[in-house]
Amino acid sequence: MNDIAAGVLKGDPRSIARLITLAENNDPIAAKAMKTIHPKTGNAHVIGITGVMGSGKSTLIYELTREYRKKGLKVGIIAIDPTSPFSGGALLGDRIRMMELATDDGVFIRSMGTRGMLGGLTSAVYDVVEILDASGKDVVLVETVGVGQAEVDVVKIADTTLVVLVPGLGDAIQTIKAGIMEIADIYVVNKADRSGVEQAVAEIESLVDIACSETDRKTPVLTTVAKENKGIIELVKEIEDHKNYLNKTKMLDVQRRKRYEAELVEIIRKRLMNFIFDESTFKGKVEDLIDQISKKKVDPYTAAEEILGKILK
Numbered sequence: 001m002n003d004i005a006a007g008v009l010k011g012d013p014r015s016i017a018r019l020i021t022l023a024e025n026n027d028p029i030a031a032k033a034m035k036t037i038h039p040k041t042g043n044a045h046v047i048g049i050t051g052v053m054g055s056g057k058s059t060l061i062y063e064l065t066r067e068y069r070k071k072g073l074k075v076g077i078i079a080i081d082p083t084s085p086f087s088g089g090a091l092l093g094d095r096i097r098m099m100e101l102a103t104d105d106g107v108f109i110r111s112m113g114t115r116g117m118l119g120g121l122t123s124a125v126y127d128v129v130e131i132l133d134a135s136g137k138d139v140v141l142v143e144t145v146g147v148g149q150a151e152v153d154v155v156k157i158a159d160t161t162l163v164v165l166v167p168g169l170g171d172a173i174q175t176i177k178a179g180i181m182e183i184a185d186i187y188v189v190n191k192a193d194r195s196g197v198e199q200a201v202a203e204i205e206s207l208v209d210i211a212c213s214e215t216d217r218k219t220p221v222l223t224t225v226a227k228e229n230k231g232i233i234e235l236v237k238e239i240e241d242h243k244n245y246l247n248k249t250k251m252l253d254v255q256r257r258k259r260y261e262a263e264l265v266e267i268i269r270k271r272l273m274n275f276i277f278d279e280s281t282f283k284g285k286v287e288d289l290i291d292q293i294s295k296k297k298v299d300p301y302t303a304a305e306e307i308l309g310k311i312l313k
Ligand SMILES: Nc1nc2c(ncn2[C@@H]2O[C@H](COP(=O)(O)OP(=O)(O)O)[C@@H](O)[C@H]2O)c(=O)[nH]1
Pocket: 051, 052, 053, 054, 055, 056, 057, 058, 059, 060, 084, 085, 090, 091, 094, 190, 191, 192, 193, 194, 224, 225, 226, 227, 228
């Protein structure tokens, strides 16, 4: 077994960090190590946390992590958000508070860039989840910011997805209507110290009633004050209940298959694109075809078929 994979499987933070960097750089050493560690994955509960900026996702992750650590569980945190206190953004006070986690060897924190090639999650996220899982983390928390493709993609990675909303902005309904409805396994109305909590909860619950009228599980709506550590124990319990539900209904397997499908597609896509646009293989041909398309000597479809024909022959 190569050193780096062995280090990851022992939970060595330096090996974990190194393999993640290699994976982000598409280094062939990473692929080799990823092959070695895959059989040792599958234990970690992957939890996606999404919602608009400033709703308190990072604060929730901090409090959830402290709660899991009290239970003796090991935690991985992936912050796909440059403004996260974990990435060095946000208010100094928040940053200092949360950075205390960095000194706990039962916690591994990694922040990543927001965008992948196609506007979705950066593809290395799949690798990072596998690496943290293989390293013995019991829980992996994935924070994504904003509303868009990244949020929809996080569902493919996460076993359990939390959608975080705040009262008062009147945005609860909009966020949900923007397609977030289907992705939530648990709603969290954070900043429940503010006014308008009851109304926000009522609005979400009425939407849940419609959406879940024919399902066996009603998406729970919880309230938290992350900043004051309120509602966190209840949230941990709700997350645990969801995991049990996934296990009981065999939905966990379905969910994991979704992740592996997305990962497989991503690896193939990345390798094919690299092959086609690599200097040493097709790049010259591609440039030539683009010229011809510009001069109307060939159309884009014929050009694409020509390139694909060369690969598939
Ligand atoms: N009033 C209040 N503020 C909170 C609460 N949770 C977090 N915050 C604050 O809201 C701001 C944004 O929080 P952050 O966790 O960075 O949000 P994120 O962008 O969703 O990750 C920070 O200044 C937090 O201290 C809460 O429950 N109530």
